[in-house]
Amino acid sequence: MKDCIFCKIVNGEIPSMKVYEDDLCMAYLDINPDTDGHTLIIPKEHYEDIYELPKDVLEHIFNVSKNLMNDLKNKLKCSGYTLMINYGSSQEVKHFHLHVKPQYKDKKFVEFIKHKELLKDINEVHKIIKEA
Ligand code: AMP
Ligand code: ZN
Numbered sequence: 567m568k569d570c571i572f573c574k575i576v577n578g579e580i581p582s583m584k585v586y587e588d589d590l591c592m593a594y595l596d597i598n599p600d601t602d603g604h605t606l607i608i609p610k611e612h613y614e615d616i617y618e619l620p621k622d623v624l625e626h627i628f629n630v631s632k633n634l635m636n637d638l639k640n641k642l643k644c645s646g647y648t649l650m651i652n653y654g655s656s657q658e659v660k661h662f663h664l665h666v667k668p669q670y671k672d673k674k675f676v677e678f679i680k681h682k683e684l685l686k687d688i689n690e691v692h693k694i695i696k697e698a
Pocket of ligand 2: 567570572573574611
């Protein structure tokens with residue numbers, strides 16, 4: 567869809583830190599991460615929200631999220647995850663996306679807010695995920 571930032575990512579018109587791709591979906595790091603490795607999984611086709619998204623694509627995205635979580639667990643040494651879907655006034659980008667947020671046992675969320683300011687370069691996290 568024209569003027570959709572996530573469609574532009576799918577088409578390669580704007581860059582992303584891609585960590586996974588298949589025929590139906592792709593996953594890339596969130597540009598403003600809440601935790602290290604915060605990833606978004608999106609359908610390649612434009613569906614505005616959870617209500618528009620076909621059931622089989624949703625199921626596929628959830629299966630991909632489970633594989634991705636295993637991968638992130640090995641590479642980033644996280645201890646858990648939060649999966650999140652925003653809708654309506656909570657949804658900033660109107661192209662469906664599933665947030666996958668790795669969590670780390672000894673770090674509370676507030677530390678990540680501080681950490682975010684200190685996070686020099688999310689490229690570093692991307693490098694770990696892609697190369698480990
Ligand atoms: P929401 O629509 O509220 O669920 O969240 C949209 C998410 O997309 C936010 O966490 C943003 O940081 C993220 N985001 C916006 N633009 C980009 C981009 N170009 N690349 C990666 N993540 C993005
Ligand atoms: Zn779109």
